[in-house]
Amino acid sequence: EAQVTQNPRYLITVTGKKLTVTCSQNMNHEYMSWYRQDPGLGLRQIYYSMNVEVTDKGDVPEGYKVSRKEKRNFPLILESPSPNQTSLYFCASSLLTGNNSPLHFGNGTRLTVT
Amino acid sequence: QQPVQSPQAVILREGEDAVINCSSSKALYSVHWYRQKHGEAPVFLMILLKGGEQKGHDKISASFNEKKQQSSLYLTASQLSYSGTYFCGLQRGSTLGRLYFGRGTQLTVWP
Numbered sequence: 001e002a003q004v005t006q007n008p009r010y011l012i013t014v015t016g017k018k019l020t021v022t023c024s025q026n027m028n029h030e031y032m033s034w035y036r037q038d039p040g041l042g043l044r045q046i047y048y049s050m051n052v053e054v055t056d057k058g059d060v061p062e063g064y065k066v067s068r069k070e071k072r073n074f075p076l077i078l079e080s081p082s083p084n085q086t087s088l089y090f091c092a093s094s095l096l097t098g099n100n101s102p103l104h105f106g107n108g109t110r111l112t113v114t
Numbered sequence: 115q116q117p118v119q120s121p122q123a124v125i126l127r128e129g130e131d132a133v134i135n136c137s138s139s140k141a142l143y144s145v146h147w148y149r150q151k152h153g154e155a156p157v158f159l160m161i162l163l164k165g166g167e168q169k170g171h172d173k174i175s176a177s178f179n180e181k182k183q184q185s186s187l188y189l190t191a192s193q194l195s196y197s198g199t200y201f202c203g204l205q206r207g208s209t210l211g212r213l214y215f216g217r218g219t220q221l222t223v224w225p
Contacts, residue, residue, distance in 0.1 A: 042217040105155035
């Protein structure tokens, strides 16, 4: 089944403790992206990647890191999480061919930083 | 750069129609529409490219007015399953890179 898989689904951590949220897709998509969703603010883009070893900042990259060493994986790293990073995170991927490039979203990771 | 969606929320009875608008202050290449049900991931509905085309998906259709830099999503004869939050996403260039989402429109359909 074609899908984007995020892990974990839920994560509670403390301020300053490094964490990684994994994202993997099995559709051979070139494009991958991370979003955070907060009540009333919609989806805000954190980072995106057009292909392996190519990453770019989105709207809210501060406090986050990403890497794209393999086409299928795009982990989100929080080196020193803070409470204002408590949010619902979505990973998404897309095939970059033609003019029709819909995003396929993972099921989300709800992160709480205390 | 975030698009402006209106209305913020709408409540309908089954069978009624609704229009959700999405506007931008900058030139657009394409507009994406997604629906998110409570506790789930956003799901793709349709993409409209510049050129003012209108697309349809069951009883949900959309238009894209390039001159006005605005897109509208039309929900006709709404069903209970249409309930959710609708997001527009704006793509400014021909290649998907930055995709700017609006704050969403919460649609509730009552029987």
